[in-house]
Amino acid sequence: MTRRNFLSGLSVDRQAHVRTDPERLRQLWESPAARVLPVWRSKHIVISSSRAPEIVFLSVQPFVDELECATLLGQADGLAYFALDVSRFEEPHRELALAGEHDIVGLREVAPIISHADGALLAYANGMMSWHRRHLFCGACGAATSVSQAGHQRDCSQCGVVHFPRTDPAVIMLVTRGERCLLGRQASWPDKVYSTLAGFVEPGESLEEAVAREVKEESGIVVEDVRYHSSQPWPFPSSLMLGFTAIAKTERIEPQMDELEDARWVSREEILEGSAVALPSKISIARRLIEDWLESAGRAR
Ligand SMILES: [Zn+2]
Numbered sequence: 062m063t064r065r066n067f068l069s070g071l072s073v074d075r076q077a078h079v080r081t082d083p084e085r086l087r088q089l090w091e092s093p094a095a096r097v098l099p100v101w102r103s104k105h106i107v108i109s110s111s112r113a114p115e116i117v118f119l120s121v122q123p124f125v126d127e128l129e130c131a132t133l134l135g136q137a138d139g140l141a142y143f144a145l146d147v148s149r150f151e152e153p154h155r156e157l158a159l160a161g162e163h164d165i166v167g168l169r170e171v172a173p174i175i176s177h178a179d180g181a182l183l184a185y186a187n188g189m190m191s192w193h194r195r196h197l198f199c200g201a202c203g204a205a206t207s208v209s210q211a212g213h214q215r216d217c218s219q220c221g222v223v224h225f226p227r228t229d230p231a232v233i234m235l236v237t238r239g240e241r242c243l244l245g246r247q248a249s250w251p252d253k254v255y256s257t258l259a260g261f262v263e264p265g266e267s268l269e270e271a272v273a274r275e276v277k278e279e280s281g282i283v284v285e286d287v288r289y290h291s292s293q294p295w296p297f298p299s300s301l302m303l304g305f306t307a308i309a310k311t312e313r314i315e316p317q318m319d320e321l322e323d324a325r326w327v328s329r330e331e332i333l334e335g336s337a338v339a340l341p342s343k344i345s346i347a348r349r350l351i352e353d354w355l356e357s358a359g360r361a362r
Pocket residue numbers: 199200201202203204217218219220221222
């Protein structure tokens with residue numbers, strides 16, 4: 062793989078050893094090198110600009126008593142980055158006293174126009190904050206949990222179970238048959254948008270089995286030669302997309318479950334010409350799988 066997928070390529074060193082060193086953690090938090098990356102209701106604050114937007118980092122000072130709510134993301138270039146959920150503010154621009162023009166944007170919206178490293182940092186912060194919001198209570202006994210390990214663990218106050226950040230594996234696959242690939246669309250997507258098939262890995266299943274099962278369920282197509290391509294963090298809210306290619310052994314589309322509005326074979330020409338189908342978001346691994354296939358065809362000719 063020569064290119065990184067969007068939302069990967071973090072340039073911050075995660076410094077996992079600091080998570081278990083409360084003294085060092087506090088030193089970093091209280092040092093001038095500390096920077097707070099605010100996450101507001103799953104969105105991000107950026108400086109508005111005619112050029113590429115810039116991520117807003119805040120000083121620790123207004124949050125100095127909130128170390129136990131912060132998540133250490135890591136260190137880079139002498140700075141220590143912490144993520145903090147600031148969703149409690151109704152008007153973050155005003156309440157955080159941000160100077161100048163700012164926008165509050167979703168990760169999907171901003172990722173295509175910032176660097177991969179910045180996109181990865183936002184994805185990391187966003188994923189961690191979603192995990193905290195969804196694990197305030199213990200899944201084993203229902204009691205409240207509290208943050209530990211610099212935001213990388215939650216401990217149950219009653220039964221003692223420790224909870225770690227979740228990453229749910231999902232497979233996403235480009236299935237091809239000669240000069241055509243298998244794409245599908247969900248009813249909720251914008252007009253004409255077709256994408257690769259995808260689905261969550263189920264317990265008791267290998268990745269390649271998940272690929273074959275999802276393709277069969279969504280299209281009725283039987284695949285072989287399942288090969289790993291690349292992966293991508295997808296914190297909406299907590300997926301890891303595992304990209305594969307596969308070759309179709311059958312041709313007739315007969316969905317077993319109505320997860321998709323439509324599934325069809327699409328030729329390279331139809332994709333390149335662009336009138337019949339529109340491709341998914343530039344930041345998605347689905348787009349990458351399709352584009353790599355188009356490029357490999359170009360090279361082969
Ligand atoms: Zn518990």
